Amino acid sequence: MLRALCGADWCPTEVLLPRSVPADELTYRQLFGAPLRFNCEVAALVFPAFQLDLPICGAIMQVRSEFHYAAPAPGPDRAAAWPLLR
Known part of the structure; x- marks a missing residue:
């Protein structure tokens, strides 16, 4: 799935x-x-954090912008759900 989103050459670290x-x-x-x-x-798939900012292959920028606006930002109250990000 990630290769479909990030490109066929994408590999985790x-x-x-x-x-x-x-x-x-x-x-x-x-x-x-x-x-x-x-x-x-x-x-888990480990990869560099900068890859989160790369464009998704075939993405429609308007949809991305709307999702980014609607999605809640991770905060301290979600820290337990994201133990690898601490």
Whole structure:
């Protein structure tokens, strides 16, 4: 899904998975194209924060502007829901 939004060449910096190392780890490495960490507390795709400001492939700027205006900004009251952002 992220490659559809960010471009076919997009890859995370690192992938965190809350599972043990699978017998066929190579399949995971080929799928994600990034370093993997297994036995993590959460599932996460790690990537540089600046990528959040990049345009989405095929996005309509008016829709983006309306969503940005309507979406609540993360604040201290949401910190528990975003433990990796602290």
